Amino acid sequence: MTAPDPDIARSGAVESSSLESKPAASEPVVVDKTGRVRDRRHWNASLVAGLILTVGFLLLAAVSLFYLPADPNLPAVRDRLLPFGSPGHLFGTDSLGRDVTAQLMLGARTSIYVGAGGALLGLIFGTITGLAAAASGKLTSETIMRGADILLSIPGIVTALVLAATIGAGAETTIIALTIFFVPSFTRVIRAAALRVLEEDFVTAARLYGRRRLFILARHVLPNIAGVLIVQFTLYFAVGILVEAGLSYLGVGVSRPSISWGLMLSEAQQQVGISSPLAVWPGMAIVMVVLGLNLLGDGLRDVLDPKLAKGR
Amino acid sequence: MARFILRRLTFFIGALIVSSILIFLMIRLAGGNVAAIVLGKDASPTAIDALAKEYGLDRSLPVQYLEWVGGMLTGDFGRSFRTKESVADLITSRLPISIPLSIAGLVLALIIAIPVGTYAARNTGKPSGTLVALLSQIGIAVPVFWAGVLLSLFFGVKLGWLPTGGWTPWSSSVSGAIKSLVLPTLALGLVMAASLSRYTRTAVLDVMNEDYVRTARAAGRTKTGALLSVGLRNAALPIVTVLGLQVAELIGGTVIIETVFSLPGLSRMILSNVAAREVIVVQSTVMLIVAFVMVVNLVVDLLYGLLDPRVRVAR
Numbered sequence: 001m002t003a004p005d006p007d008i009a010r011s012g013a014v015e016s017s018s019l020e021s022k023p024a025a026s027e028p029v030v031v032d033k034t035g036r037v038r039d040r041r042h043w044n045a046s047l048v049a050g051l052i053l054t055v056g057f058l059l060l061a062a063v064s065l066f067y068l069p070a071d072p073n074l075p076a077v078r079d080r081l082l083p084f085g086s087p088g089h090l091f092g093t094d095s096l097g098r099d100v101t102a103q104l105m106l107g108a109r110t111s112i113y114v115g116a117g118g119a120l121l122g123l124i125f126g127t128i129t130g131l132a133a134a135a136s137g138k139l140t141s142e143t144i145m146r147g148a149d150i151l152l153s154i155p156g157i158v159t160a161l162v163l164a165a166t167i168g169a170g171a172e173t174t175i176i177a178l179t180i181f182f183v184p185s186f187t188r189v190i191r192a193a194a195l196r197v198l199e200e201d202f203v204t205a206a207r208l209y210g211r212r213r214l215f216i217l218a219r220h221v222l223p224n225i226a227g228v229l230i231v232q233f234t235l236y237f238a239v240g241i242l243v244e245a246g247l248s249y250l251g252v253g254v255s256r257p258s259i260s261w262g263l264m265l266s267e268a269q270q271q272v273g274i275s276s277p278l279a280v281w282p283g284m285a286i287v288m289v290v291l292g293l294n295l296l297g298d299g300l301r302d303v304l305d306p307k308l309a310k311g312r
Numbered sequence: 313m314a315r316f317i318l319r320r321l322t323f324f325i326g327a328l329i330v331s332s333i334l335i336f337l338m339i340r341l342a343g344g345n346v347a348a349i350v351l352g353k354d355a356s357p358t359a360i361d362a363l364a365k366e367y368g369l370d371r372s373l374p375v376q377y378l379e380w381v382g383g384m385l386t387g388d389f390g391r392s393f394r395t396k397e398s399v400a401d402l403i404t405s406r407l408p409i410s411i412p413l414s415i416a417g418l419v420l421a422l423i424i425a426i427p428v429g430t431y432a433a434r435n436t437g438k439p440s441g442t443l444v445a446l447l448s449q450i451g452i453a454v455p456v457f458w459a460g461v462l463l464s465l466f467f468g469v470k471l472g473w474l475p476t477g478g479w480t481p482w483s484s485s486v487s488g489a490i491k492s493l494v495l496p497t498l499a500l501g502l503v504m505a506a507s508l509s510r511y512t513r514t515a516v517l518d519v520m521n522e523d524y525v526r527t528a529r530a531a532g533r534t535k536t537g538a539l540l541s542v543g544l545r546n547a548a549l550p551i552v553t554v555l556g557l558q559v560a561e562l563i564g565g566t567v568i569i570e571t572v573f574s575l576p577g578l579s580r581m582i583l584s585n586v587a588a589r590e591v592i593v594v595q596s597t598v599m600l601i602v603a604f605v606m607v608v609n610l611v612v613d614l615l616y617g618l619l620d621p622r623v624r625v626a627r
Contacts, residue, residue: 153605157564165586283458290453
C-alpha cells in the first residue's frame with residue numbers, strides 16, 4: 001500500500017500516490033508550492049483503503065439488524081471458550097459460552113449509534129456556534145471562542161464520568177458526553193473554514209446585493225464548507241468509537257444486554273489467563289474501524305477540500 | 313509583552329471562574345437530595361438533616377458555591393461524607409502513582425515520537441517514510457486500554473516477566489513499584505507516541521522547505537545537519553503547543569490505563585467516589601484536574617509568546 005497521508009499534499013514535497021488510472025483531461029489541476037503540477041480529484045490509496053474498511057464495518061452492522069448467528073447474551077455452559085473456527089461459532093465463544101461473532105456484530109451497531117450520534121450532534125451544534133462566531137461581531141465571537149477554550153480544558157473522560165454519575169450510564173449518556181466533548185473542536189474548525197469563505201468575492205457581491213447575513217450563511221457559506229463538515233464528521237466518528245469503547249471498558253458506558261467492543265474487552269480481561277483470543281477480536285475490530293474512518297477522512301480531505309489541508 | 317501576559321492572565325482567571333460554576337452546576341443540579349442518597353434508604357429523616365447541616369447542603373446553591381470556592385482558595389477542598397477524609401489527603405495519597413505514570417508515559421512518547429516523526433518527514437515519498445507514516449496511522453487507531461491488555465497478556469501472562477497488574481507501594485519496595493509501572497507506562501507512551509509522531513512529521517515537513525533550512529544547506533550543512541541545527545528548533549514551537557493540548561488527553565489515558573492494570577491511582581479514587589455520590593470529593597477533584605490543565609496551557613502560551621514574538625501581537 002502507498003502513502004495514505006494528507007500531509008504530503010500539504011507540504012507539496014511529493015506527488016501523492018494514486019491507485020486510479022491517469023486523471024482525465026477535464027480534471028482540475030493545481031500548481032503546488034514547489035511548482036509541480038498535480039491533480040487533486042483522484043482516488044488516493046488512503047481513500048480506497050478507508051472506504052473498504054468503513055463499508056465493511058457498516059455492512060457488518062447492517063447485517064446484524066436482520067441476522068445474528070446466535071443470541072449474544074444466551075449462556076451455553078457446554079460450549080464455553082470454544083476456539084476460533086468452531087462449527088456454528090466462527091469466532092468461538094466466551095467464558096459463558098456466548099457466541100463471539102454475534103457479540104462483535106452487535107458491538108459494531110453500538111459503535112455506529114454512539115460514535116456517529118455524538119459526532120453528528122457535535123457537528124450540528126458546532127456548526128451553529130462556529131458560523132455564529134464567524135459572522136457576528138467581536139464580542140459574540142470572542143465569547144464563543146473563549147467558551148470553546150474553556151470546554152477544551154475539561155478532559156472528555158471527566159465529563160463522561162460525571163454525567164454517568166448524575167444521569168446514569170448508558171449509550172445516550174455517552175452520546176451527550178461526546179457531544180459536549182466535540183462541540184468546541186468543531187466550533188474552531190468550522191469558524192476557520194467559514195471565515196475563509198466569508199472573504200470570497202461572491203460573498204461580498206451577495207452582501208452588496210443586499211442579502212441578509214443569515215441568507216449568506218445558509219446559501220453561500222454552508223455549501224462551501226460542506227467538504228469540511230464531511231471530513232470532520234468522519235474523523236470524529238472515529239474518535240467517538242474510541243471514547244465509547246473506553247467508557248464501556250471502564251464500566252460507565254454501555255452494559256448488557258447491549259454490547260460494546262469495550263465491554264467485551266473488559267469481560268475478556270477478567271479471564272485473560274484462560275483465553276487470550278477473546279481479548280484480541282474486539283480490539284482488532286476497533287483498530288480496523290478507527291483506522292478505516294481516519295484513512296477515509298484523510299482521503300476525503302484531499303479530494304473534497306484541498307484548502308482545508310492547509311488550514312489544519 | 314506585559315500586555316500579552318496580562319491578557320493571558322485575565323483569561324486564565326476568567327476561565328477558572330466559569331469552569332468552576334459549570335462543574336458545580338453540572339454536579340449539583342442533577343444530584344437530587346445528596347444527603348439522602350449517601351445515607352441510603354433506611355436513614356431516618358433526622359440523620360439526613362444532620363448530615364445535610366454538617367456539610368452545609370441545606371443552604372442555597374449560591375451560598376454553597378461561594379463557600380466551596382472560598383475553601384478551595386484557602387486550601388480546604390472539603391471532606392468525604394463517609395470516610396471523613398479530606399479531599400487533599402485523598403488526592404495526595406494517589407499522586408505517587410498517577411504522577412510518575414503520566415510523566416513517564418509522556419517522556420517515553422516524546423523519546424519515540426520526535427525521532428520517528430523527523431525520520432518520516434525526512435523520508436517522505438520513499439517506502440520507508442511511508443511505512444512509518446502508516447504505522448503511526450495504525451497506532452492512532454489503537455485504544456490505549458487494548459494496548460494495555462495486550463502488553464499485560466504478553467509480558468505478564470505469557471512471559472511472566474512483569475506483574476499483570478496491581479501495585480507495590482514505593483515505601484515497601486522501590487523496584488517493585490517501578491516494575492508495576494513499566495507496562496502501564498509502555499502502553500500509555502506507545503499510543504501517545506503515534507499521534508505525537510504525526511504532529512512532529514507535519515511540523516518538520518513545514519520547516520523543511522523554509523528559507524533558513526535552505527540557507528543552512530547553502531552554507532554547507534548536510535540535509536540532516538540543517539534539519540537538526542535550525543529545522544527542529546523551529547518545528548519545536550508547534551510541537552510544544554500540541555503538547556499543551558495533549559495534557560487533557562494524557563489525563564484521560566492515565567485514568568483508563570490505571571484501571572487496566574488495577575493501579576490504585578487518582579482514577580480509581582474518582583471512579584469509586586463518582587459511584588458513591590461523594591459530590592464534594594468529585595467536584596473538588598474535577599476542579600483541580602481542570603485547573604491543572606489550564607495552568608499547563610497558560611505556561612505553554614506564555615512560553616510560546618516568549619519564544620515567538622508574532623504570537624504576542626496576534627492574540
